[in-house]
Structure formats: C-alpha cells, structure tokens
Amino acid sequence: MGGGPVGCVLALLLARQTSHPERIAILQSDASSQYGHVPEHDPRVLALNHGSRVLLESLQAWPAQASIIQNIHVSQKGRLGRTIIRHRDFNVPQLGSVVHYPRLHERLMQALQASGVQVHTGRAAQVSTQDAQGVSVVQDDQLFRTALVVHADGHPNTPVQREYAQTALLTRARACLPRKGWAFERFTPEGPLAVLPHPHAADAQSIVWCCASERARVLTSLEPNAFSAALSDMFGTRLGTLTVEGPIVAIPLRLNVRANIAEGRCVAIGNAAQTLHPVAGQGLNLGLRDTAMLAIALRDWLTQPERDVSPILAEFQRHRQPDRQLTALLTDSMARTFTTGLAPVEHLAGLALLGMDALPFARAPLARHLLQGLRR
Ligand SMILES: Cc1cc2nc3c(=O)[nH]c(=O)nc-3n(C[C@H](O)[C@H](O)[C@H](O)COP(=O)(O)OP(=O)(O)OC[C@H]3O[C@@H](n4cnc5c(N)ncnc54)[C@H](O)[C@@H]3O)c2cc1C
Numbered sequence: 001m002g003g004g005p006v007g008c009v010l011a012l013l014l015a016r017q018t019s020h021p022e023r024i025a026i027l028q029s030d031a032s033s034q035y036g037h038v039p040e041h042d043p044r045v046l047a048l049n050h051g052s053r054v055l056l057e058s059l060q061a062w063p064a065q066a067s068i069i070q071n072i073h074v075s076q077k078g079r080l081g082r083t084i085i086r087h088r089d090f091n092v093p094q095l096g097s098v099v100h101y102p103r104l105h106e107r108l109m110q111a112l113q114a115s116g117v118q119v120h121t122g123r124a125a126q127v128s129t130q131d132a133q134g135v136s137v138v139q140d141d142q143l144f145r146t147a148l149v150v151h152a153d154g155h156p157n158t159p160v161q162r163e164y165a166q167t168a169l170l171t172r173a174r175a176c177l178p179r180k181g182w183a184f185e186r187f188t189p190e191g192p193l194a195v196l197p198h199p200h201a202a203d204a205q206s207i208v209w210c211c212a213s214e215r216a217r218v219l220t221s222l223e224p225n226a227f228s229a230a231l232s233d234m235f236g237t238r239l240g241t242l243t244v245e246g247p248i249v250a251i252p253l254r255l256n257v258r259a260n261i262a263e264g265r266c267v268a269i270g271n272a273a274q275t276l277h278p279v280a281g282q283g284l285n286l287g288l289r290d291t292a293m294l295a296i297a298l299r300d301w302l303t304q305p306e307r308d309v310s311p312i313l314a315e316f317q318r319h320r321q322p323d324r325q326l327t328a329l330l331t332d333s334m335a336r337t338f339t340t341g342l343a344p345v346e347h348l349a350g351l352a353l354l355g356m357d358a359l360p361f362a363r364a365p366l367a368r369h370l371l372q373g374l375r376r
Pocket residue numbers: 001002003004005006007027028029030031032033034039044045046047048123124125126152153154155168170208251269270271272278280281282283284285286287
C-alpha cells in the first residue's frame with residue numbers, strides 16, 4: 001500500500017526474488033499525499049547516501065539528473081563553531097547525491113513497468129480485515145485478498161510524538177558564486193537551513209529552510225526579492241547572493257515513530273514506520289534500509305508463501321529497531337539542540353562543532369551514520 005519510493009523499491013526487490021512477480025501489487029493513491037502533492041509534482045529534493053544510490057542503481061532506477069555532494073559544511077548562525085565533513089576523510093569519491101523526488105519516482109515507475117508487478121492507482125487503499133489465512137484490502141470497488149500487506153503509505157498511523165512547531169520551506173535558488181560538490185547545513189535559532197547542489201543546473205541550489213511556523217507564514221507571503229534577501233541574510237555569503245526562483249512550498253514538521261511496525265501479516269516501512277525531521281536528510285535513506293532488510297527477510301518465504309509470515313515480520317521488527325531508533329534520536333536531537341534559546345546550550349553545541357572539526361575521529365561516527373546508517 002503506497003507507491004512512493006519505498007513501496008516501489010520494495011516491489012522491485014521482491015520481483016527479483018520470485019518467479020511470480022505478477023502476484024505482487026502496488027496500490028497507489030491518486031490523491032495528494034500529506035505534503036499536498038502527487039508524486040509527479042512532489043517538491044522534495046532528496047540527499048541520498050552512497051548505499052541508497054547503489055541500491056537504486058542496481059534496480060536501474062537512478063535518475064539521469066543527480067548532483068553530487070563531496071563536502072558538507074556545518075555551521076551555526078550567530079555562534080561559534082563549524083565543521084567540515086569531507087569525502088576524502090572517508091576515502092569515498094562522494095558523500096552523497098541529490099535527486100528530485102519526481103525524477104526518482106519516474107525512473108521507479110519505468111522499472112516497475114518492466115518488472116511484471118501490478119500497479120493499481122485509485123483512491124486510498126484500506127485494510128478491511130485480517131485473519132489467520134490472510135488480509136483483505138479494498139481500493140475503489142476492488143477487493144484484494146493477500147498473504148502480506150506492506151504499509152508504505154508515508155504516514156505512521158500513531159499519535160504524533162513531537163510537533164516541532166517548525167515548517168520546512170522548500171524552494172530553488174540561484175547562487176552567484178556556486179561551489180561544485182558542496183552542501184551546507186546551517187543551524188539557526190529557529191531550525192536548520194540546508195543548501196544543497198540542485199540536480200537541475202550547476203548554479204542551482206535546493207533550499208530546505210526550517211523555521212518557526214509563524215515566521216514561515218510571513219516568509220511565504222513575501223515578494224521573491226524580499227524572500228531572497230531574508231534567505232541570504234540567514235545563510236550568509238558563502239555562495240554569494242542567493243536569488244530564489246520557483247515556487248516556495250511549506251511543509252509542517254513532526255516526529256512520528258511507530259512502536260510496532262509488525263502486526264500479524266501487516267508490516268510498515270519507510271515513512272509509514274517513521275516520519276523524521278528532514279535535518280541531515282535521513283528519511284528516505286532509512287526507509288530504503290527498511291526496504292532492503294525486509295526484502296532479505298522475505299526471500300525464503302516468497303518461495304513458500306503459504307507459510308505464516310507473521311513470525312518473520314516480528315523478527316524483522318526486532319532487527320530494525322536499533323537503526324530506526326538511533327536515526328530518529330539523532331535527527332530529533334540535531335533538530336532541537338540549536339533551537340533551545342538557551343545561550344549556554346547553544347554555545348556548547350557550537351563548541352561540539354568546533355571540537356568535531358579539530359578532532360577527525362570525533363566527527364567520523366556521526367558522518368558514518370549519516371553516510372551509511374547502522375549496518376548489521
Ligand atoms: C522537506 C523534506 C526534505 C527531505 N529531505 C530528505 C533528504 O534529503 N534525504 C532523505 O533521505 N529523505 C528526505 N526526506 C524524507 C523523504 O522524503 C521520505 O522519507 C520519503 O519520501 C519516504 O518515502 P515513502 O515512500 O515511505 O513515503 P512517501 O514518499 O510519502 O510516499 C507514500 C505514497 O503513498 C501514497 N499513499 C498514501 N496513503 C495511501 C493509501 N492509503 N493507499 C495507497 N497509497 C497511499 C501517497 O500518495 C504517496 O505517493 C525529506 C522530507 C521532507 C519533508
């Protein structure tokens with residue numbers, strides 16, 4: 001259920017592991033997602049780590065347009081401290097790549113067409129009943145009876161754990177002094193501001209500006225010139241002047257982690273399992289790790305799908321817990337540490353950034369987790 005990147009990647013991985021790919025179906029909703037967009041118009045630009053890229057390339061789903069991140073500059077507005085994470089410190093050609101959600105989705109849909117998997121688009125699908133023999137799912141007037149349901153519908157069905165009172169403003173800007181391969185994460189008292197190389201042009205930057213929700217309302221009502229000036233003021237002059245081009249999309253931010261991702265024959269992965277703050281660009285990277293691990297867990301079962309899948313899903317839940325919890329904890333603390341409004345805390349955080357810069361071994365674990373996630 002759900003044909004976003006996570007649902008599509010899982011279907012492609014499972015299709016490779018069975019001689020009956022036609023028994024796998026993606027039920028995709030043609031209504032707008034929680035972000036108010038169908039995939040073809042989704043405004044998100046995604047920073048993906050090396051592992052995610054390798055996975056997508058192996059499925060022939062890597063978009064032709066992608067920019068690369070070789071160095072990440074992390075700083076704090078108005079306080080001491082900055083650190084630089086460089087690809088050469090990790091002996092890798094790049095730290096990550098940036099792709100546009102609609103281009104990634106387009107490539108995944110093309111790969112799906114060749115895979116033999118069924119794709120049904122209609123109203124939001126719903127689980128109607130679950131019993132010992134299987135699960136019934138309804139979409140429009142169609143009833144599907146299945147041995148396993150994977151929720152990849154992008155929203156955990158649980159109460160929100162944290163309202164950040166922050167809104168992410170997404171837009172594209174042109175930099176008058178672009179720096180190839182550089183990404184910037186700037187912590188401000190209202191939330192982090194990310195400036196990433198945009199995949200569409202060498203001087204284009206993708207902006208993810210997380211700020212207090214009231215301020216976001218004011219900013220979105222500004223004329224483009226005034227918005228550009230406010231953005232340049234917040235970011236500084238590292239890329240020269242930033243001129244916003246393109247629409248500004250506002251996305252409210254919250255943390256929502258599902259405690260139980262496995263319930264009988266149903267399991268949740270990707271944003272349906274956890275919705276994180278976008279700081280450090282971890283959501284889809286984590287979702288793709290969920291996906292790869294679920295495909296591995298289901299490998300043997302796919303050859304004998306009459307066996308009860310519940311124990312496999314329960315084990316999958318246990319196995320995924322550390323990576324999901326650590327990534328949620330890391331992004332939650334990064335999103336909040338610099339926004340306490342308490343000068344000593346923010347100075348300490350600034351010193352931590354300085355310390356990390358001086359001591360490569362201190363920044364290595366953070367960067368490694370952001371690069372690779374928890375591998376077991
Ligand atoms: C501002 C912002 C920036 C981000 N930046 C990054 C980044 O740099 N790097 C990164 O790794 N992650 C990033 N993320 C997170 C990333 O976007 C998500 O983790 C990723 O899109 C999750 O994919 P998904 O397929 O699980 O869910 P989604 O992308 O939300 O897709 C779910 C799909 O399911 C459909 N659907 C919903 N309900 C139903 C239903 N009942 N039946 C059928 N279909 C349904 C929806 O319409 C949607 O198409 C960012 C998120 C935000 C908000």
